[in-house]
Amino acid sequence: MNGLLPDLDVIRKDFPILERVLDGGHRLVYLDSANTSQKPQVVIDAMVDHLERHNANISRAMHQLGAESTEAFEAARDTVARFLNAPSRDEVIFTKNATEALNLVARTFPLGPGDRVVITEMEHHSNIVPWQLATERSGAELRWFGLTDDGELDLSNIDELLVPGTKVVALTWVSNMLGTINPVAEIARRAHEIGAVVVLDASQAAPQLPVDVQAVDADFVVFTGHKVTGPTGIGVLWGKAELLNALPPFLGGGEMIATVTMEKSTWAPIPSKFEAGTPPITEAIGLGAAIEYISHVGLDAIHAHEQAITGYLLEGLATVGGVRVLGPLDASKRGGAVAFELAGVHPHDIAQLLDSRGIAVRAGHHCAKPAHKRFGVQASTRASSYLYTTPAEIDALIDGLEYTKNYFKV
Amino acid sequence: MDLDSLYQEIILDHYRSPHHAGLRDPFEAEVHHVNPTCGDEVTLRVHLEDTPAGTVVRDVSYDAEGCSISQASASVMADLVIGQDLDVALSKHEAFLTLMQGKGQVEPDEDVLEDGIAFAGVAKFPARVKCALLSWMAFKDAALQVRAQGEPA
Ligand SMILES: Cc1ncc(COP(=O)(O)O)c(C=O)c1O
Numbered sequence: 001m002n003g004l005l006p007d008l009d010v011i012r013k014d015f016p017i018l019e020r021v022l023d024g025g026h027r028l029v030y031l032d033s034a035n036t037s038q039k040p041q042v043v044i045d046a047m048v049d050h051l052e053r054h055n056a057n058i059s060r061a062m063h064q065l066g067a068e069s070t071e072a073f074e075a076a077r078d079t080v081a082r083f084l085n086a087p088s089r090d091e092v093i094f095t096k097n098a099t100e101a102l103n104l105v106a107r108t109f110p111l112g113p114g115d116r117v118v119i120t121e122m123e124h125h126s127n128i129v130p131w132q133l134a135t136e137r138s139g140a141e142l143r144w145f146g147l148t149d150d151g152e153l154d155l156s157n158i159d160e161l162l163v164p165g166t167k168v169v170a171l172t173w174v175s176n177m178l179g180t181i182n183p184v185a186e187i188a189r190r191a192h193e194i195g196a197v198v199v200l201d202a203s204q205a206a207p208q209l210p211v212d213v214q215a216v217d218a219d220f221v222v223f224t225g226h227k228v229t230g231p232t233g234i235g236v237l238w239g240k241a242e243l244l245n246a247l248p249p250f251l252g253g254g255e256m257i258a259t260v261t262m263e264k265s266t267w268a269p270i271p272s273k274f275e276a277g278t279p280p281i282t283e284a285i286g287l288g289a290a291i292e293y294i295s296h297v298g299l300d301a302i303h304a305h306e307q308a309i310t311g312y313l314l315e316g317l318a319t320v321g322g323v324r325v326l327g328p329l330d331a332s333k334r335g336g337a338v339a340f341e342l343a344g345v346h347p348h349d350i351a352q353l354l355d356s357r358g359i360a361v362r363a364g365h366h367c368a369k370p371a372h373k374r375f376g377v378q379a380s381t382r383a384s385s386y387l388y389t390t391p392a393e394i395d396a397l398i399d400g401l402e403y404t405k406n407y408f409k410v
Numbered sequence: 411m412d413l414d415s416l417y418q419e420i421i422l423d424h425y426r427s428p429h430h431a432g433l434r435d436p437f438e439a440e441v442h443h444v445n446p447t448c449g450d451e452v453t454l455r456v457h458l459e460d461t462p463a464g465t466v467v468r469d470v471s472y473d474a475e476g477c478s479i480s481q482a483s484a485s486v487m488a489d490l491v492i493g494q495d496l497d498v499a500l501s502k503h504e505a506f507l508t509l510m511q512g513k514g515q516v517e518p519d520e521d522v523l524e525d526g527i528a529f530a531g532v533a534k535f536p537a538r539v540k541c542a543l544l545s546w547m548a549f550k551d552a553a554l555q556v557r558a559q560g561e562p563a
Binding site for chain 2: 347348352353356363365372378407408
């Protein structure tokens with residue numbers, strides 16, 4: 001198969017969990033990486049090593065361990081900055097996850113009556129709800145890009161949506177439900193013409209595509225650590241320095257101030273301004289190790305692998321009677337997540353049957369209810385691959401679907 | 411995990427041909443419940459009637475969208491509560507809830523739960539307990555709403 005990672009066996013050995021044998025003696029077939037990715041040994045080791053040998057609070061500890069911890073934490077910021085091709089390391093803000101990063105922007109970005117925010121019908125709830133709250137609070141208007149029948153953004157009314165007065169265009173780079181890869185650079189160009197800022201949710205893009213914030217000319221980009229082989233509890237907001245400098249603080253507390261008096265406080269420069277309190281230090285270090293790891297494999301190579309596996313998955317699904325794939329049928333337009341329906345069997349039941357054979361998929365609305373509604377489905381089953389996924393695992397899924405059909409006699 | 415303990419034949423039968431499905435008149439309360447994690451939904455109506463002997467559940471009608479477990483559970487629930495005294499129906503709700511929350515350790519009473527005992531295996535699958543409880547919770551909510559309204563007069 002063209003495009004597969006050449007050292008797939010070696011890569012799989014990096015992920016100890018892939019050896020896991022589940023109840024009933026089934027070897028794990030993990031097809032839920034769009035939900036959260038598995039972790040390579042280097043990430044686990046980096047976190048354990050930090051906790052065993054270097055643990056201390058950062059910035060404020062005047063001792064050797066404090067210096068080591070601070071250095072490791074800030075090195076992770078450098079790694080993220082390189083990964084995103086950010087012009088400055090100070091533009092990289094550590095958050096708890098993508099959700100918190102999106103809330104940070106939606107909560108602090110100045111909006112008022114007459115302003116407009118444009119999002120899309122394929123957003124994850126974390127890029128919908130914060131904007132609903134922000135527009136309700138400010139009196140701004142919330143508008144949506146619709147979707148075409150094959151699951152792409154419908155840009156036919158872009159001139160109507162992106163009008164002067166539009167302050168924010170927020171969209172996902174890769175859809176977690178439809179898999180669609182969106183033309184984010186083109187949309188950023190159009191948004192900038194009318195003076196809007198562009199917020200990109202790269203939660204599904206960062207794991208599998210080269211993300212270059214300058215090449216796409218975004219204003220804010222967020223992603224979440226646990227989907228790029230890093231730990232949970234850490235996410236990233238990147239923003240252009242002049243925009244971040246202009247925003248008010250999000251959370252108040254320690255580390256984010258320049259000075260505090262009883263009358264008034266002043267803010268530290270970025271990134272500290274947006275990192276109140278003790279950050280997730282071990283998690284940031286784990287994220288740094290994760291990004292080093294996937295960068296070493298190479299994002300172009302991972303992307304090619306994902307497309308090869310996704311193409312094979314789409315071919316396999318086409319052989320199963322009663323399957324309807326949601327989103328583009330052309331693997332080159334997709335990331336490595338495929339949601340589908342199977343006539344006569346509810347996604348929960350599919351997931352349960354697959355689980356009984358050691359195959360982990362996701363069933364439900366995948367936090368994308370508007371996108372499901374757009375396609376007239378209440379829930380779907382989603383199989384999602386990553387750099388460790390093999391064609392044999394796709395075969396196991398397809399067999400599992402046939403078994404499911406038999407079991408439910410459909 | 412033992413699939414057949416989850417997907418008992420009785421459950422699959424109710425799933426394939428659910429009893430009392432569809433929304434009907436008359437009713438005194440209608441509720442809409444969702445399972446936020448997976449999106450399963452049920453719209454459910456209850457029709458109660460005051461009689462000299464007490465309040466009777468005359469009808470439970472519903473429109474449910476969801477997996478086999480949640481669909482079958484709605485069907486079994488309607489079978490169990492329709493025609494019962496409201497207090498008896500609510501005690502069946504209690505018994506079913508206890509069964510579902512029992513992590514597979516509770517022995518169900520067939521006299522009380524009838525086909526509902528087929529759900530005993532569901533209690534061993536924590537992710538599916540909410541599916542089984544969805545319509546039961548909706549029933550209880552709707553029935554108590556009617557009671558609170560003081561209806562039927
Ligand atoms: C496209 C997209 N955006 C945002 C998120 C939210 O990520 P998190 O829950 O880590 O904040 C996810 C993951 O679930 C996602 O797939």
